[in-house]
Amino acid sequence: MGEELLKVDGLKVRFKTDDGYITTVNGVSFSVKKGETLAIVGESGSGKSVTSLALMGILPPNGEVVDGDVTYKDKDLRTLSKKDYRKIRGNDISMIFQEPMTALNPVFTIGFQLREPLMLHEGLSKKEAQARGVEMLRNVGISDAEKVMGRFPHQLSGGMRQRVMIAMALSCNPELLIADEPTTALDVTIQAQILTLLRNLKESSNTSIMIITHDLGVVAELADRVIVMYAGEVVEVATVHELFESPQHPYTKGLLDSMPKIHDVVNELYSIEGTVPNPAEMPQGCKFHPRCPFGDEECVQTHPNLLNVKGDHAARCIKLAKKELVV
Amino acid sequence: MTISAEREVIVEVRNLKKHFEMSNGFLKKTKTTVRAVDGLNFKVYEGETLGIVGESGCGKSTTGQLLLGLMEATEGEIYFRSTDLASMNKEALRKARKDLQVIFQDPYSSLNPRMTVGELIGEPLVVHGIMRGKALRERVIELMQLVGLREHQYDRFPHEFSGGQRQRIGIARALALNPKVIVCDEAVSALDVSIQAQILNLLNRLQKELDLTYVFIAHGLPAVRHISDRIGVMYLGKMVELAGRDELFNNPLHPYSHALLDAVPIPDPKFRKEHELIEGEIPSPSNPPSGCRFHPRCPYATAKCREEEPEYREVLPDHFIACHHPLLDEDTSIVPATH
Structure with missing residues (x-):
């Protein structure tokens, strides 16, 4: 420090x-x-x-x-x-908010929203981004990460959404x-x-x-x-x-x-x-x-x-x- | 107040259930039943504060609404002074309702924005045809002073008040009919810490002065511990544990209560610790797990827990629990010993 x-x-x-x-x-x-x-x-x-x-x-x-x-x-x-x-x-610098529902886009899957910044900021291919996305979800304690990647925000509980938000915020280290x-x-x-x-x-x-x-x-x-x-x-x-x-x-x-x-x-x-x-x-x-x-x-x-x-x-x-x- | 057998029971709930039918899926053809409250038994003694805690979906707010007669129970009975509310005729129920009042979480959405403070507080008295004119105004001003509002605020509108002041209006309104029991549904949850303390102190003072009984429903454990004499812990529509306040905090016997109390952050960095996390999320009340509803998340779960629903029983004096494997012989205190 x-x-x-x-x-x-x-x-x-x-x-x-x-x-x-x-x-x-x-x-x-x-x-x-x-x-x-x-x-x-x-x-x-x-x-x-x-x-x-x-x-x-x-x-x-x-x-x-x-x-x-x-x-x-x-x-x-x-x-x-x-x-x-x-x-x-x-x-x-990344930011997470109180209510993840308002920060996640309701019409895209979690996978899409996780891959996007990786492809945009780090220039990964879709396949690489998918793999990284799954890994990131695992890191925040989501065990069935592949399944969650295909879900929409409203299908997840509040705690799960906040985890996704954190994963997303951490995606670019x-x-x-x-x-x-x-x-x-x-x-x-x-x-x-x-x-x-x-x-x-x-x-x-x-x-x-x-x-x-x-x-x-x-x-x-x-x-x-x-x-x-x-x-x-x-x-x-x-x-x-x-x-x-x-x-x-x-x-x-x-x-x-x-x-x-x-x-x-x-x-x-x-x-x-x-x-x-x-x-x-x-x-x-x-x-x-x-x-x-x-x-x-x-x-x-x-x-x-x-x-x-x-x-x-x-x-x-x-x-x-x-x-x-x-x- | 200590727990004693001689105290008078003012409200008793027996096998109380509330199920909601929901239609889902294509053309709403799939019917599911949400078991919001699923077999509650408890007593509320005169003059005490019974706290009810639990996380989202545990059924604590539904329980409050049932107690108030705001919705009809699917099964079971609620006795107010040994009379079943469901058996009362309209007139008797109207009388009983005067004695059962409520304070809501968000006073802003529960107060009509077009009515002045004076009208809002006086409305119950007008509706029940108790007072009019000068007497009404005097009573309203008396109520305002009781909760710490000033007379000159009589003609103001709710939007002119801060959250804490609005909660005072809600409390004055609840007190207007001299109730015996007040259900406080998340009454301080939306307030800032400094305001929450003011309202908790006010509620305590009013209880002493007016001999009130509170059912204090909240998810914020520190506030519940502060105000309650006894506390019940709910999980997925069931009461899993009910005990005296200190007994519950010093000696939680149900693994869920233990985990819930352990998860509360202690506002003192000296006590920073690793939490004993319980895994997973709260299951949906429309499809609760078999047997003990906590078994998928419980570290002590056995085959018996999956198959057989544990009976809600008194394991220690005044300490009720529904669990096959209560934490009876362990040191379960979540409270740091030295402070």
Whole structure:
């Protein structure tokens, strides 16, 4: 680990709506290192999914990146032509989504959809591609791979479809896999299978994984490092152990405390007051202050910067700088 | 709340079945039967929360709908305070339904978008002809305050609220008729973690204040463990295990329950571990396996499991299970010992 594969610096994304522009990602910076699994955690409206779509250059038509740099191995992705971007998307960076049904084409067989990128990106013949396709399905734990190659997406179960998606995403040996809520729609026993698959993948091929999720359980299982997002900003960055052991930002701490624990039952859960702010009516200063137990006048006035706590552990809270916060 | 034999049974389900007939194939000539719920027996005690968990297709939501009388059972009986719901005449059923209310997963699709919050919460009272005018408005405001909504939101529409607030509207509406039992069907599953905690706390508080009984149906195990007193695990239309909450988590006896609990990711990287994966997928309920329905995926399956359906029985006090080879003598705890 060490070499930075993907570097995002000051990413800002806005959407055009009937009521004018709203900014949903506001100055997000992070990097994904070679061979590491980075988790981006946040609740709905935190901007975590929009961040990943912006990286891949697949924002919906009303969205645009207005500022920031996205560098992949010294290549500036933002200045890339559509054609060159597509090359990177197939060969170097792949993506899997929450609901594989919407990402698979319903009118083509699994085999057709698996062979296509191999023939396109790697120049294989149809026969070679078929053999590779079967092998890839086996690698993701599908035993009757030949049979599945002839099936249509609707004939497969949700877990099976997600496996096919992963096989497809891995077909051109990407260096970076972006997984947006890959197990959210799956049953828990199937989720365990997919998480194990992703973990093995990382060990066997040293693929970097960027996983976007709201589930802190999934984060704890899979991630090396974690980024916590709130209202379009990174509020905390830390290694997975640091984050769970000594969370620094009040939001992170609140999030961890409000989870029902399967091994430690409490009578009353901690809960963060209020709701995630609407991007059209962002609070002044620190965006978390209206819900923060430590929020005061200063938090309303000052927008805090990310502040290093210890090593690579950083959090966005002014109370940390003044050592007023004992978390 | 502890499990005790003296507590009063408020709902009892005996041999409950719900089969759906489906037509498939060319000219819809192939008839198949989906056995969504296939022989359930359980009791719900007054004042408790019975959690029902299971994966897709296990029949947990169908069970909830049957309890509410939203669909008719194919076979079996549901007793509410020792009277069979099916034997009730219309008037008695109408009364019983006041006592049995529901909270759905997605309050947005269950709330009429053209009605204001006040109208939505008051509707059950109007439909049952209980209140009108000023008294109605007062009662609605009382309900709103009970669930943490404010009076000035009375004339707002559901789309103006966030998911958590909408769930509060759904809860207020369910409480309007002073029910005894509330079926919570995936009531917190669609909510963000921080909002889920608010709603779980609210449900707990309301249960104490209003003496409610909950049947809490969900697939999210941490939430179910948090709120339930007893938990039943369903698989393909059958109850495979039912026990007190801690008993189930510390000592799961059915191989499926064990695998299900083991698969839940623990939100603490210290406990990162290899999961004991169960193989394969959940079979279709239209063509369930013979014998024990879990046998094709079960690591302990024998010939007996393939042929003979295991009886649902009480193996330990208040611990029910349907399995030929329960994990009785092993250390089955899925919960890390030290924390």
